[in-house]
Amino acid sequence: MHAFGADFAAPSGYLNTPSMGIPPAPVAAAVAESVENWRTGASRPGDFDEYVARSRAGFARLLGVEAGRVAIGASVSQVIANVAAALPERTRVLTAEGDFTSVTFPFAACGHHVTEVPLDELAGRVEGHDVVAVSVVQSADGRIADLPALRAAAEAAGAAVLLDATQAAGWLPLQLAWADWVVAAGYKWLLAPRGSAWLAVRPDAQDRTRAVAANWYAGEDPWATVYGLPLRLAGDARAFDLSPVWLAQVGAAAALEYLGGLDLAQVRAHNVGLADTLLEKLGLPPRGSAIVSLEADPDRVAAAGIVSGLRNGKVRVGFHLYNTADDVERVLHAFE
Template identity: 85%
Template sequence: MRAFGTDFAVPPGYLNTPSVGIPPAPVAEAVAESVERWRTGATRPGEFDPYVTRSRAGFARLLGVDPGRVAIGASASQLIANVAAALPAGTRVVAAEGDFTSVTFPFAANPGVTVTEVPLELLPERVEGHDVVAVSVVQSADGRIVDLAALRGAAEAAGAAVLLDATQAVGWLPLDVAWADWVVGAGYKWLLSPRGCAWLYVRPDAHERTRAVAANWYAGEDPWASVYGLPLRLAGDARAFDLSPVWLAQVGAAAALEYFDGVNLAEVRAHNTGLADALLEKLGLPPRGTAIVALDADPQRVAAAGIVSSVRGGRVRVGFHLYNTVDDVERVLRAFE
């Protein structure tokens, strides 16, 4: 099918983007071409550097930040560990109750840190008395969206640092988050990239509060001059927190994030939430203005209706992205007949 200016081989009823996004044809073709080069012995390590540069710049554009403030990695939790491991003993972190554990586990794994969970809706008013806030912009389990304006105001008033996980938001929800200390995002969901690519925005004044827990040659000021011997010589910008790239993932991400340059995210948001809210309305439920919907439904009946979805927190989770249509809404409704 064709949607938002490109072609997708997405099957009817595919509503599992919160788990795995479907790549546009040019993204899949770029990865396939790279696999063929690898298969035939034509690959050279240095050829992947431009792809990393392109994906880094693409993520930066989505956030409206300087590419030099963006680190690349393989997963959200691995990048968040750079933040969590740097926190001194006695640090108090507040998080949303039931948030995805890739957000909370890195902090909980630091023995000197206390993590307190509160309901998402109460998070802004519970910031006072804490040093760090860590939360997903959009909740993985049910699509609830944190009140970013209220959170920013509360954090600034309390002098608390903020880490945002934008994994379930970036790619469909226009974001104004450069004010946060750190923003992480994985690419294989709404950004339609292969699994194995993620990015971390580090605000300039948060650099010294971030630790390169997986310091490696690629995090050097000049990676190809950092492959042997001491002393430690990390980059002076956010590249100091880079992980050696997952090559094929970066190839796909470079193409995918450049595709998003030509996409109006406000239109994507309207499309996605329009479908999600139409489903809720037909089920007699109030609209929620988010692309992810959690339903009290029988997973087997949903699957029998031709829907690809996930089960999260005991509920069927569906997500609507730019390649979904009204036909997908009707398929879900058939599971309730």
Template identity: 60%
Template sequence: MRTAFGEKFDVPPGYLNTASLGIPTLTTANAVAASVSRWAAGQADAPDYDLPVRQARTAFAELIGVPVERVASGSGVSPLVAQVAAGVPDGARVLVAEGEFTSVSFPFAAQAARGVTVTAAPLDRLAERAADFDLVAVAVVQSADGAVVDLDGLRASGARVLLDVSQSLGWFPHDLAWADWVVGAGYKWLLAPRGSAWLAVRPEAADWTLPVAANWYAGDDPWKTVYDLPLRLAPDARAYDLSPAWLAQAGAAAALPWIAGLDLAAVRDHAVGLADALLAALGLPPRGSAIVSIAGEGVAERLAEAGIRCATRAGRARLAFHLYSDENDLDRAISALTRGNGQISESI
């Protein structure tokens, strides 16, 4: 058991895989377990989950710096992005990063029958090319290698912008009220269960957001819109809500408010400090990201043998340092990567 930032985590030594799956606080794990117990005992009642949905939604809004009325709740990134992709005009030109996570790019590519085109460009050129497109859809931090997009450049471009914060929110301080859409999953750096996700919609972007998954929970009063017509959706971003995964929301309601109460600059400094220390030990320059992508012969095998839990993405080992990572994890990774004569390099 580890203690970090005032919470306890049952995280094993060498766990550097938060970019795939975050480890919950003990409080969050207990909240989910208690919710399962109430369900199993026949004590759960559907309206009881409205409060955790509201608590998680409110915390997500706080984390990205927007009013809660702008935030829709869902279960995954791609179904939320799909409501944007379905709403862009026929013939819209969309710009994405090369190698972008497909939950961001595929919903737009699926609109090809309407003449919507999707163009991929290097991440470091998105800002300079953005003005030539109707919309830019990109992750703030890239899943494959941890590269960080030029947010200031995108903001100044004048293009509509959709940002995916799934690999950044929780360690990277954000103030994204300017972005047209902000989407994020809860099960990575936010340390919530899979099945929780959110979409923030700027009021000026509502004309390009279509509630294609309209359902009872998106109604103006969910417990009065469970039957019959006419269509009566919520007057704010709840109109884009997806029916909640209740147990996941029970965990998100414990996880997100806690993270929203942290000093995220301190979390960033801790996680990035460990990541950059690993790069320095390998003779590589710092990058200011909590995610490190390492290429080299036998790298994944050496890490696994040393008890390092990480992922392989785009043919490289991906290590992710979060608030519960510590010096022992760092030393274990350094030892594994500096053992032997195989050449090591970082993906840029």
């Protein structure tokens, strides 16, 4: 199908973007070409620096920050480890109850005191905590954090804020330059291959972040830091770079440039319009999110031709660029 200026091969009924996004044709073609170059010995390691720079810049644009504030990585938990490992012992971390464990586990594994509270109470419970770590959009059910309230509460309490934008970036317009750290994985709403992730670091938070996987690519000039000491990391957020997953960065560069050319307000209107239409037709109140969690028989949903996720015992569906009203009707059919 053709949608938002690109061709997609997503089958009808594919509503599993919160688990894995479907790339537009140019993204898949870029990765396929890179695989062919690899297969035929036409690739050189330095060729991929261009793609890393493009994906870094593309992620920065989506958040409204400078590219020098963005580090590349491979997964959300891996990039968050740079934050969790740098915090003083037994730091008091506040998070949302039931948030994705890639957000919370790095802090718990470092021995910090992590407190979970209901998402709608988060802003009101910031006082007494050092760091707030939360997903912008909850993975399990699509609830959206009240970022203005959280920002105000964190500033009043002097708490740092880490946001996971994995389930938000790509459909929800974001301006997150105010957060100390913002992370996201690329293989869901950003339509990139798995193995691409990013960490945006506010300049005054860089000294509160540790390069736990310091490596040659994190050097000021990566090709000059391949051998030998002393430690010489980049002066900006590239100090936290992981050596890139090449094919993932090729796809991410193309995907983020494509998304960066869209009006995300229109994308949100499209996605949320479908999700809220589904809820309305089921007699449920709108939620204003692209992700919907439903009490439904997963076998009946699958029999209706719907590809979905199962989270916390509920069927989870997500609407993105390639979904249409026909997908809403397929879900409704499972409830007949």
